[in-house]
Structure formats: structure tokens, C-alpha cells
Amino acid sequence: MDSLASLGDVMGFVGFGAALLVAISIPTAEDGTFTNMTKWLMAASFGVYFFVTGSEVFHSVFSGTLLQDLDDYVEVLFPVLVMLSVFAAYVAQQMSDLRRAQSAMTRSYRMMVDIVDAAPAGILVLDVAGRVNFANDTAREVLDLSEDYRRGGLHTPEWTVTCAGSEPAADFGGLVGEEAAEGVDVAVEWPNGWRVDLTVSTHLLSERSGRLGGVVATFERPTRA
Amino acid sequence: MTLQLSEIVRLAVAVVVLPFIYRIASQLRMSSKSRPLYSITIAAIYVSYVLSVVETYVAGDFLNAVQHLCYGVAGIAAALCAYQTRVEVLRDQGGR
Numbered sequence: 001m002d003s004l005a006s007l008g009d010v011m012g013f014v015g016f017g018a019a020l021l022v023a024i025s026i027p028t029a030e031d032g033t034f035t036n037m038t039k040w041l042m043a044a045s046f047g048v049y050f051f052v053t054g055s056e057v058f059h060s061v062f063s064g065t066l067l068q069d070l071d072d073y074v075e076v077l078f079p080v081l082v083m084l085s086v087f088a089a090y091v092a093q094q095m096s097d098l099r100r101a102q103s104a105m106t107r108s109y110r111m112m113v114d115i116v117d118a119a120p121a122g123i124l125v126l127d128v129a130g131r132v133n134f135a136n137d138t139a140r141e142v143l144d145l146s147e148d149y150r151r152g153g154l155h156t157p158e159w160t161v162t163c164a165g166s167e168p169a170a171d172f173g174g175l176v177g178e179e180a181a182e183g184v185d186v187a188v189e190w191p192n193g194w195r196v197d198l199t200v201s202t203h204l205l206s207e208r209s210g211r212l213g214g215v216v217a218t219f220e221r222p223t224r225a
Numbered sequence: 226m227t228l229q230l231s232e233i234v235r236l237a238v239a240v241v242v243l244p245f246i247y248r249i250a251s252q253l254r255m256s257s258k259s260r261p262l263y264s265i266t267i268a269a270i271y272v273s274y275v276l277s278v279v280e281t282y283v284a285g286d287f288l289n290a291v292q293h294l295c296y297g298v299a300g301i302a303a304a305l306c307a308y309q310t311r312v313e314v315l316r317d318q319g320g321r
Contacts, residue, residue, distance in 0.1 A: 008293030015300020022307035026314050042310075046303050049270070053296050072231035079239040079246070082267060086249045093253060 006060050012053035019046040034092035041085035048078045122198075124217040125205070130173030132156055133214065138221055142196060143188060162187045163200075175202050176215050186219075196222055228281040236274045243271070256313055262306035269299035 023043035029035040052071040116123055122139035124132055132154050135145045140154075148155035156171075163174025164185045175184065182201045189195045198219040207213035246267070255263070273295040280288035 002290075004290040005293035008290070008295065008297035011297025012293075012300035015297065015302075015304045019300065019303035019307040022304065022311055026307075026311045027318060029314075029318075042307070046307065049296065049299065049303070053300065056293065056296075072229065072235070076231070076235050076238050078270060079242045083242045083246050083249075086246055086253065089253055090249045 002060075006057075009053050009056040009060065012049060013057050016046050016050040016053055020050050032092055032095070034088045034095060037088040038085050038092055041081055041088055045078055045081035045085060048074055048081065120221060122219045122221060124172070126172050126176060126215045126217060128176055128212055128214060130161075130169070130171040130176050130215075132172065139219075142198075142219075142221060144190070158191055160189045162189070172215075172217065175200060175217050176212075177202075178204075178212070180204050198222060228278065232274075232277045236278055239271055239274050256309070259306055259309040259313065262302050262309060265302040266299045266306055269295040269302065273299070 020043055023039060023046055026039050028039070052075050055071045117137040119136060120138060122142050123134075123136040124139050124143075125134035127133050132143075132145065135143065135154060139145065143159075144157050146155045158170070160168045160170065161172055161174065162168045163172070166174035168189075172186070175181070175186070180201075180203050184200045184202065186198045186200050187195060188198065200217050200219045203216045203218075204212060205214040205216060250263075273292045276288045276292040276295065280292065
């Protein structure tokens with residue numbers, strides 16, 4: 001029976017030693033703190049039994065009890081380390097899923113922007129106050145809009161916008177109504193006298209609560225006089 | 226063979242954390258090769274905890290030998306599990 005027990009200890013010592021070395025040699029992930037934590041916690045749990053079985057082998061060869069006294073306490077760490085490594089692996093898995101979903105969303109968003117930019121019509125997304133939140137390439141070109149890198153969003157020129165049936169304003173507030181509209185005449189005038197006449201159609205954007213969240217305004221590229 | 230307090234504490238800690246390990250591990254996506262190896266490693270260690278207590282009361286020498294053989298089984302399964310994990314990590318990183 002003793003020789004069977006010793007065989008088990010030697011097998012365990014060699015097995016856990018190999019497991020420890022292999023676990024340490026698992027390549028470290030550059031972008032995953034929790035993936036690396038999983039690796040080191042797994043290695044530590046193997047290390048616990050490398051030590052425990054090593055102390056048994058040491059005891060049977062040298063009859064020393066020094067390590068055996070310690071291994072009872074070290075062994076308690078094993079289930080705790082296993083639980084922590086499983087938890088770290090779970091968090092790493094969740095974060096990896098999140099990164100993948102985020103990457104898919106970014107790809108999808110870029111594709112949508114490319115499609116919208118490729119449209120020959122001008123497309124504007126306005127907030128409820130009529131300020132421009134988004135403009136495709138055609139709209140930027142026609143309305144002389146540029147990216148405001150300092151404040152974020154779009155920089156709008158000091159123009160005067162006159163929508164049919166409303167007072168001249170510094171924004172497209174006249175297009176924001178309770179219903180979608182088609183064929184609204186809009187005149188945009190710059191301080192230097194330059195003027196662009198547009199025929200605009202609008203589509204309302206709703207928030208989840210059902211409240212008006214903004215307006216999508218589309219117009220044909222005007223023919224230059 | 227006398228029952229030591231550390232053996233009881235060890236078994237108690239192991240039993241307390243087991244539901245957590247099971248619950249979290251069941252939500253982990255592991256390959257069909259590494260999951261059984263990891264399960265065998267943990268199961269063999271848990272069996273050794275139980276046997277270290279039971280051997281005090283019945284079939285002392287036999288159960289002691291089985292307990293130490295459990296270390297051997299756990300060690301071999303752990304080595305295979307670590308190797309399989311390494312292969313899968315290398316394959317995933319190569320596939321990026």
C-alpha cells in the first residue's frame with residue numbers, strides 16, 4: 001500500500017510540475033489583464049499541489065516532516081485559487097465578448113457612414129433645437145460645414161436660415177415640427193451675401209420614450225446659377 | 226491514523242467554494258477537450274480531501290493509498306489540461 005501511495009505522489013509531483021511549467025509558458029495576452037490573471041492563478045493552483053506532492057516525496061525519501069507540516073496549510077489554498085482562476089476566466093470571457101461586440105458595432109457604424117457619405121443627396125441630422133448634429137459629405141460641401149476639433153461636433157458658419165413660413169434664424173429650427181414634411185423651401189444666406197436655396201424633406205426621429213429626438217433633413221444638391 | 230483539524234478545515238473550505246466554482250465554470254466556454262481534464266483534476270483533489278477524513282475511520286491503509294493515487298491522477302490530468310489550454314491559446318492568438 002505504501003508503494004502505491006508513493007507512486008501516486010511521484011505521479012502527482014511530475015504531473016503538477018509539468019502542469020506548472022506549461023501553465024507558466026502560456027503566452028501572455030497583451031490586451032487582457034484578466035486572461036493573464038487566469039493564467040497565473042491556474043499556475044499557482046498547480047504550484048500548490050506541486051509543493052504538496054513534492055513534500056510527500058521528500059518525506060518518503062528523507063523521512064523529514066518539515067514540509068509535511070506546511071503542506072496541510074498550503075493545500076487549503078487550492079480550492080480558493082481554483083475559484084479565483086475560474087472567476088478571472090469568466091470576466092476575461094465577458095470582456096472579450098464585449099470587445100468583439102464593440103468592434104462589430106464600430107464596423108457597422110463606419111459602413112453606414114460610408115453609405116450615407118456616398119449618397120448624392122445632402123443629409124443632415126438635426127437636434128430638437130435645429131442644430132446640425134451630423135452632415136454627410138454632400139451636405140458639408142453645400143453648406144460649408146466643417147469638423148470642430150476643439151469643441152467636437154460640427155462648426156456651422158454664421159449663416160441665416162429662412163424656412164418657408166418661419167422667421168430667419170441661425171439654425172434649422174424651422175424644420176423641426178411635429179410632423180414629417182416634404183418639399184419645404186429653405187434659404188441659407190451667408191454674411192458675405194452668398195445664398196443657397198434648398199428644397200428639404202424631413203423625417204422625425206423618436207427617442208425610446210416616444211419624445212421627439214431630432215429630425216433627418218434631406219435635400220437635392222442645388223444647381224448653381 | 227488520527228483525524229487532524231487541518232483536514233476538516235480543508236474539506237470545509239473546499240465544500241464551501243465548490244458551488245461557486247461549479248456555477249461560474251458552467252458559464253465558461255471551454256473546449257470539449259480541456260473541460261473534462263479540468264473537471265478530473267478538481268474532482269480527484271476533492272476525492273482526496275474526502276478520503277483523508279474517511280481513512281481515519283475505515284480501511285485506513287487502502288484509502289490512504291487511493292488518496293495519494295488521486296494526487297497522481299490529478300497531476301496527470303492537470304498537465305494534459307495545461308497543455309491543451311496552451312495549444313488553444315496559441316491557436317487563438319495565431320488566428321487573430
